[in-house]
Amino acid sequence: MLEIKALDLEVDGRPVLKDLNLTIKEGESHVLLGPNGSGKTSLLLGILGFPKYKVTGGSIIFKxxxxxxxxxxxxxxxxxxxxxxxxxxxxGIKLGEMVDLCKGDTSQQITQQTRTLAKKLHFSDEFLERDVNAGFSGGEIKRSEIMQLMAQDPDFVMLDEPDSGVDIENMELIGDMIGELLDRRIRPSKRTASGLIITHLATITNYIEVDWAHVMLNGMIACSGNPNRIISDIMKGGYGKCVRECQTTMDRI
Incomplete structure (x- = not known):
């Protein structure tokens, strides 16, 4: 699905990613961890091609x-x-209109399909009439973002900290909807959607299964492997211990 080869990326002339390599196969979901400023969000925006994020080396292969x-x-x-x-x-843009736009509907009339989707995310018809993100709580913003993604139904889903600033009740619902987006409710052999999820505390992994975990440090992926092991190592000894344990394991192979 996605293959990143020796990617170098800079923002305003400042290098943010260095010789980064990452492969995500069709049907796989990966989680990306790392301290603030390590380059996680820059990677997502570079993958999506935001103009400010300039590729200075390497390539991004999609499908x-x-x-x-x-x-x-x-x-x-x-x-x-x-x-x-x-x-x-x-x-000036209602949430319901934005969701319809994500589906490719430009009629500016909130459709019944959007109203049905909104109910899955616990949004009322009245809420759909509000301007996008205007006065929304943290949980409402996250659910709004997920609803727009579900309307778009992309093959490759990127989520930047979907578990930050979210209470337990909202987190369970968000986890369920992300699981639906990423085909995690069906057999692995039948999955077609792939995803890359950024998280700090790995809370999201309590609600959805992921296939791989990666640790990013200083603009590079320093460690990759089993999500449970990597998250456990981080919780016990921080990112440094996790990377050391990962390197020791690789040396033994």
Missing amino acids: GEDITGLSTAERVKLGMGIAFQHPPVIR
Whole structure:
């Protein structure tokens, strides 16, 4: 599904990713951990082709096609989608209209399909009439982002800290919906959607199963492996211990 080869990325002339390699196969979901400033969000925005994030080396392959030079809009059309950690308030556009736009409906009439989807995310019809993210709570923002992704139904889903600032009740619902987005409720051989999830505390992994975990340090993926082991090592001894344990394991192979 996605293959990143020796990727170098810079923002405003400052290097943020260095020789980064990552492969996510069709049907796989990966989680990305690391301290603040390690380059996690930059990786997502680089994958999606935000103009500020300039590729200075390497390539991004999606569905077998080199998309390194494609625009963000072209990448979205190919099947990429993202839920931001801090999405902006959008005045003048109702949440229901935004969800319809994500489905490709430009009629500016909130459809019954959108109202049905909203109920799954515990949004009322009245809530759909509100401007996007205007006065939303943390949990409402996260559910709004997930609802827009579900309307878009991308093949490759990127989620930037979907578990930050979310209470337990909202987290369970968000976990269920992400699981649906990523085909985690069906047999592995039948899954087609893939995903990359950024998380600090790995709370999201209590609600959805992931296949691989990666640790990012200083703009590079320093460690990859079994999610349970990597998360356990981080909780016990921090990122440094996790990376040392990972390197020791690789030396034994």
